[in-house]
Amino acid sequence: MNIKPIVLMAILVTMISACRPHAASYASYEEYPVYKGVWEEMEYTPARTDFALWAPTAQAVRVLVYETGQGGSAKWMIDMQPAEDGMWKVSVEGDLKGYFYAFNVRIDDAWQGDTPGLWAKAVGVNGNRAAILDMRTTDPEGWEQDKRPPLKSFSDMVIYELHLRDFSADTVGGMKHRGKYLALAEDSTHTWTGERTGLAHLKELGVTHVQLMPVADFASIDESKPERIQYNWGYDPKNYNVPEGSYATDPYTPETRIREFKQMVQALHEAGIRVIMDVVYNHTFTTQGGIFERTVPGYFYRKDADGNFANGSGCGNETASERAMMRRFIVESVCYWAKEYHIDGFRFDLMGLHDIETMNAVRRALDRIDPTIYIGGEGWSASAPGLSPDSLAMKANVDKIPGIAVFRDEFRDSLRGPFGDDKKGAFLIGRLGYERGIRFGLSGGVYPLTPNDSVSLSPAQFISYVSCHDDLCLTDRLKATLPGASVQELCALQKLGTTAILTSQGIPFLFAGDEFLRDRKGEPNPYNLSDEVNAINWHNKMLHREVFDYYRGLIAMRKAHPAFRMGDTSLIKEHLEFLPVEARNVVAFRLKGNPCGDAWMNTIIVLNARTEPVTVDIPEGKYWIVCQGGKIDLIMGFGTVVGNQLVVSPRSATIIHQ
Numbered sequence: 185m186n187i188k189p190i191v192l193m194a195i196l197v198t199m200i201s202a203c204r205p206h207a208a209s210y211a212s213y214e215e216y217p218v219y220k221g222v223w224e225e226m227e228y229t230p231a232r233t234d235f236a237l238w239a240p241t242a243q244a245v246r247v248l249v250y251e252t253g254q255g256g257s258a259k260w261m262i263d264m265q266p267a268e269d270g271m272w273k274v275s276v277e278g279d280l281k282g283y284f285y286a287f288n289v290r291i292d293d294a295w296q297g298d299t300p301g302l303w304a305k306a307v308g309v310n311g312n313r314a315a316i317l318d319m320r321t322t323d324p325e326g327w328e329q330d331k332r333p334p335l336k337s338f339s340d341m342v343i344y345e346l347h348l349r350d351f352s353a354d355t356v357g358g359m360k361h362r363g364k365y366l367a368l369a370e371d372s373t374h375t376w377t378g379e380r381t382g383l384a385h386l387k388e389l390g391v392t393h394v395q396l397m398p399v400a401d402f403a404s405i406d407e408s409k410p411e412r413i414q415y416n417w418g419y420d421p422k423n424y425n426v427p428e429g430s431y432a433t434d435p436y437t438p439e440t441r442i443r444e445f446k447q448m449v450q451a452l453h454e455a456g457i458r459v460i461m462d463v464v465y466n467h468t469f470t471t472q473g474g475i476f477e478r479t480v481p482g483y484f485y486r487k488d489a490d491g492n493f494a495n496g497s498g499c500g501n502e503t504a505s506e507r508a509m510m511r512r513f514i515v516e517s518v519c520y521w522a523k524e525y526h527i528d529g530f531r532f533d534l535m536g537l538h539d540i541e542t543m544n545a546v547r548r549a550l551d552r553i554d555p556t557i558y559i560g561g562e563g564w565s566a567s568a569p570g571l572s573p574d575s576l577a578m579k580a581n582v583d584k585i586p587g588i589a590v591f592r593d594e595f596r597d598s599l600r601g602p603f604g605d606d607k608k609g610a611f612l613i614g615r616l617g618y619e620r621g622i623r624f625g626l627s628g629g630v631y632p633l634t635p636n637d638s639v640s641l642s643p644a645q646f647i648s649y650v651s652c653h654d655d656l657c658l659t660d661r662l663k664a665t666l667p668g669a670s671v672q673e674l675c676a677l678q679k680l681g682t683t684a685i686l687t688s689q690g691i692p693f694l695f696a697g698d699e700f701l702r703d704r705k706g707e708p709n710p711y712n713l714s715d716e717v718n719a720i721n722w723h724n725k726m727l728h729r730e731v732f733d734y735y736r737g738l739i740a741m742r743k744a745h746p747a748f749r750m751g752d753t754s755l756i757k758e759h760l761e762f763l764p765v766e767a768r769n770v771v772a773f774r775l776k777g778n779p780c781g782d783a784w785m786n787t788i789i790v791l792n793a794r795t796e797p798v799t800v801d802i803p804e805g806k807y808w809i810v811c812q813g814g815k816i817d818l819i820m821g822f823g824t825v826v827g828n829q830l831v832v833s834p835r836s837a838t839i840i841h842q
Contacts, residue, residue: 790838
């Protein structure tokens with residue numbers, strides 16, 4: 185490759201000259217300059233490549249160009265020049281496509297070490313060097329025509345959370361690309377008995393959104409050893425703007441992981457399913473030696489009064505979203521995924537560590553791209569954060585983050601029992617005193633749990649769930665809280681809990697495999713355990729087909745009947761009423777009239793967690809039964825009931841309508 189003599193001279197000077205002896209100093213992080221231009225660290229054309237790095241405290245910055253993604257010495261070391269607002273820049277003439285690069289920053293007379301930069305969008309194996317390529321060459325055929333599936337309202341969503349490896353590792357599932365992005369692009373896989381798996385399973389189930397556990401580049405898996413069985417959830421971010429390499433068929437070729445990720449998204453979109461990414465901007469895997477500390481030490485993290493890294497994440501650090509360039513990084517990174525990869529939504533890990541202003545800025549930025557792009561997150565932190573909770577995107581502040589949903593663990597805990605006490609159950613196993621929490625969840629938070637409880641501006645800010653990747657999955661929790669439970673009991677309680685979730689006015693959220701009694705050997709936190717613990721057993725779909733059919737029926741009912749997803753607080757207050765029930769561990773409610781033009785009138789849902797039948801008083805009339813005794817049939821139903829009383833079987837839900 186030819187490069188201009190002026191650049192060669194710069195290389196020689198770099199090798200032999202001392203760097204600038206002085207760098208800018210600032211009294212506080214608030215004084216750091218805020219770069220106003222386009223924030224790109226590498227812009228490639230066949231004629232030249234422009235490099236840039238925001239490093240306002242640097243004495244000198246170099247870009248090192250390598251021939252490979254790992255190993256070997258730099259082919260060229262090029263001095264970068266200081267520019268406006270803390271930026272350093274250099275242009276290299278000639279075609280650098282196929283090369284790799286890293287930055288090295290000198291601060292306080294010490295070189296910080298190689299970093300691919302904050303904005304690496306393609307990397308070599310293990311993500312230690314960024315790659316120079318033309319992103320358009322990574323687009324699969326038809327990518328320009330790829331469209332988001334239609335979505336009228338966030339209340340229309342049904343979210344299904346999965347881990348790529350969990351979902352496809354089992355050989356019974358029949359997927360060729362087990363543990364890879366492409367497994368989700370295989371649309372006709374099945375078990376040896378003919379049960380649909382993978383993407384075909386998702387289509388059969390009827391969910392609207394797949395939520396992928398972290399798929400941005402993470403640190404805990406050695407991508408250079410694909411022959412070694414390695415597993416991690418991926419909440420250990422390394423490079424925020426490039427896909428994880430261990431899910432690609434070739435982690436060494438930078439284009440491969442990008443193209444295969446896009447093929448996965450494209451296949452899901454063609455199936456009518458939107459894609460949500462689980463994003464982890466609240467902390468990094470490492471502090472010293474990571475992309476932030478090697479670029480602008482201290483700036484991107486919060487510290488406590490003693491000067492130690494704040495640890496609201498429980499992972500050793502927490503990022504400082506309130507600082508201008510960190511806020512800009514989060515906002516623009518999310519937008520990059522939405523544009524380049526056509527991502528349809530974002531689940532923010534430990535969102536309670538991010539400040540309210542940043543989360544609102546994310547919402548505004550995504551609205552400019554497409555207002556149907558979803559944002560949800562955990563409205564809490566792992567431990568005490570480095571900022572006042574009043575300023576953070578906690579669930580208590582949900583009214584300050586319009587258009588952003590939060591997980592409501594109050595509903596989860598009212599159904600299955602509290603976090604941190606695996607053997608203590610709640611409503612589902614018949615423990616007393618949880619009816620108020622069930623009503624809170626069914627209303628999508630419109631009817632507060634306590635007089636002082638935070639109430640969402642919209643039910644679409646309320647994520648209704650009973651199980652997710654964190655803590656015991658539902659089957660394991662039921663086994664722990666009801667020792668000796670039979671398979672029949674587990675099936676019945678699984679159905680009952682899911683009825684509450686899918687008739688809630690919030691956004692229903694399902695954990696992959698719960699629809700056929702997935703278990704994880706009783707492990708509450710198997711983030712780095714084996715496939716034996718984590719992989720979905722697709723044989724269970726045949727064994728527990730009745731549970732799957734019940735889930736599928738509930739999803740179809742929710743999709744067909746807008747009364748279950750009114751999406752408006754005033755409509756819910758007008759149409760949703762809870763019926764008086766004398767018996768404990770029973771919740772009954774009616775959707776009065778036909779809200780949102782529903783074809784059903786006066787729909788009544790009764791959840792009976794008791795071990796005996798219960799009789800519930802209902803408004804006089806004739807009703808059609810569509811759900812009874814653990815079965816659901818929206819077409820033929822189960823006959824009618826006439827009068828003012830309804831008998832509901834033990835540990836089951838009944839749904840009737842006029």
